[in-house]
Amino acid sequence: MPRLLIFLAIVLSTPALASGDFVLPSVPFTATAVHETGAFKSTETIHYDDGKLRIDPGNGFSATILDFRTQSQCLLMANHTYLVMPMDAELFRRYVAQPVEDTDARKVKTERIEGLEATKYAFGEDGALDAAGDYWLTRTGVMIKRVYEDGVYGRNVRHLEYLTHIRFEDQPAALFAVPAGFTPAK
Numbered sequence: 734m735p736r737l738l739i740f741l742a743i744v745l746s747t748p749a750l751a752s753g754d755f756v757l758p759s760v761p762f763t764a765t766a767v768h769e770t771g772a773f774k775s776t777e778t779i780h781y782d783d784g785k786l787r788i789d790p791g792n793g794f795s796a797t798i799l800d801f802r803t804q805s806q807c808l809l810m811a812n813h814t815y816l817v818m819p820m821d822a823e824l825f826r827r828y829v830a831q832p833v834e835d836t837d838a839r840k841v842k843t844e845r846i847e848g849l850e851a852t853k854y855a856f857g858e859d860g861a862l863d864a865a866g867d868y869w870l871t872r873t874g875v876m877i878k879r880v881y882e883d884g885v886y887g888r889n890v891r892h893l894e895y896l897t898h899i900r901f902e903d904q905p906a907a908l909f910a911v912p913a914g915f916t917p918a919k
Contacts, residue, residue: 755801756830757784758874761904764896766828771890779828779896781875782904786828798909799825807911814918815911827894830854830868830876841867846877847899856881866892875899 761782768775777790784802796809804820833840838854845851851869866881878895 754831754835755825756832756870756874757801760873760875760901762875762899762901763904764899767895767897768827769893780904780908782909785909787908801825801829809911809915810918813915815915816918827879828876830870847897849877849899851877
């Protein structure tokens with residue numbers, strides 16, 4: 734029990750790392766990521782450690798590994814092939830915040846979400862989308878929730894993205910590498 738308390742104290746007091754275009758979490762974690770857009774809802778498991786994020790949408794679908802340090806992404810496809818390409822500039826926004834000074838986000842308040850203290854920020858147009866909304870960021874850089882609206886086909890669509898079942902724990906290095914037996918896609 735004392736080790737768990739020490740670990741939690743370190744996790745909850747370690748500030749987030751800013752790495753160029755991203756606010757990277759300073760702690761390894763795994764969580765369930767939920768995305769709701771209109772009536773559509775999807776879930777996926779995510780793992781984060783040391784500037785890398787793995788997104789697993791479930792069996793039969795490709796997994797994606799984002800490397801924020803090299804700004805590349807690797808698609809691990811169901812047919813045991815993989816493809817490495819530049820990181821999708823819109824995909825990362827679901828999981829990782831950009832520095833406040835780059836987005837003109839403004840601090841709104843602090844509240845608890847999923848049992849963690851998070852600061853709510855309001856942001857204006859983000860990326861190539863005509864989107865504006867709010868996101869909640871822990872002191873350790875984990876973006877727990879993001880809500881925004883963007884214009885799609887002449888009308889606004891509400892997006893809700895949030896993490897549940899967050900566990901702060903070391904992640905196996907193998908999660909962020911191409912598995913044995915995978916070959917480059919042709």
